[in-house]
Amino acid sequence: MRSIWNGAISFGLVSIPIKLVNATESHSISFRQIHLADGGRIRYRKVCELDGEEVSGAEIGKGYEEADGSVIPITEEDLAQLPLATARTIEIMSFVPAEEIDPLQMDAAYYLAANGATAAKPYTLLREALKRSRKVAIAKFALRGRERLGMLRVVDDVIAMHGLLWPDEIRVPEGVAPDAEVTVRDAELDLADALMATLGEVELESLHDDYRDAVEAMIAAKAGGAFEPAEATVEPAGGQVIDLMAALEKSVRAAKASRGEAGAAADADSQADADADADAGAGAGAEVTPMRRRSGTGRKTAAAPKAVGGKKSTATSAKKTASAASKKKTATTARSGTAKSGAAKSGTTKSTSTASAKKAAAKKSGTAAGAKKAAAPRKRASA
Helix, strand or coil: CCEEEEEEEEECCEEEEEEEEECCCCCCCCCCCECCCCCCECCCCCECCCCCCECCHHHCCEEEECCCCCEEEECHHHHHCCCCCCCCEEEEEEEEEHHHCCHHHEEEEEEEEECCHHHHHHHHHHHHHHHHHCEEEEEEEEECCEEEEEEEEEECCEEEEEEECCHHHCCCCCCCCCCCCCCCCHHHHHHHHHHHHHHCCCCHHHCCCHHHHHHHHHHHHHHCCCCCCCCCCCCCCCCCCCCHHHHHHHHHHHHHHHCCCHHHHHHHHHHHHHHHHHCCCCCCCCCCCCCCCCCCCCCCCCCCCCCECCECCHHHHHHHHHHHHHHHHHHHHHHHHHHHHHHHHHHHHHHHHHHHHHHHHHHHHHHHHHHHHHHHHHHHHHC
16 A cells, blocks of 8 residues: 555654555545537646646646635744754553544545664554553644544454544534424333344444446446336325324334344334333423334234135134134033023922822821721730
């Protein structure tokens, strides 16, 4: 890789010769400006506004324009004579934890390469010190005519430097946050947490520029004369009332379905419905459309019959089976009742018959006893 700057890292009294190499590159597709009538290139010519003549790059210098419009010429020699310690040096100022650096300050990234054999030892020393401390180095350096802030950290076995914006270059976000007071319910936060957990992490290497691919495909098709532009569908914007809970639930279901977690998505729907019921009164100020009830675990729902392969649906078969079972149970109960009634009647008849027989036997026994008693005196008299 070609170096864009040569200098040294000033690490206390240690000086490390390094070369600055771009760590990033742009893959965006660039276009030329053309004349629509004939396709001719449109070029920019640098013309002096005083004499109207075109000038070359060798004739162009720098100048500072005053408020009254007058220009003060500034040469490269003037800039080189400035008493700037960081003109050819990356001067480390301090070491801080990486989390103390605001990502808003991040600018361009560079690799710092050891410049020569003598730089290998101090370069490795700084790299290992950064690794062991788990900190980053804050430095100042000059590049392209201005002094900048930098952050040095270790990437694999290389020291990388991120250009940082100066603190006063970060704008205060006044008037950016919503003015209206908005209340977020716990149920909405729970669904947002569920969506974040479902989406999880992603390998950045797996992401790519779909827009660039589409542009390249369009250019290839146009070059081959087979390009047919498709009509773009424009979504109506604004004026829509969004059901935030429903949107979150749908997002969670879609994310889980994409990961093959259909069963878990159904459970999440059931839990989300329960949470929505519990917090129904909490979001009285929110203008959202009511959530549509969905069936979940433990809820009875009448399922519509669905024909599959010419056979009746499971729901219909279950309904008929239940009806037949009910009729069978009724018939069994009726027969059982009739049998019990007949048994009770038979028992009553049998009991009456037994009582009559006992009464007749007692009467007969009484008559026989009377006859025996009457016959006994007559026997003693004859004796």
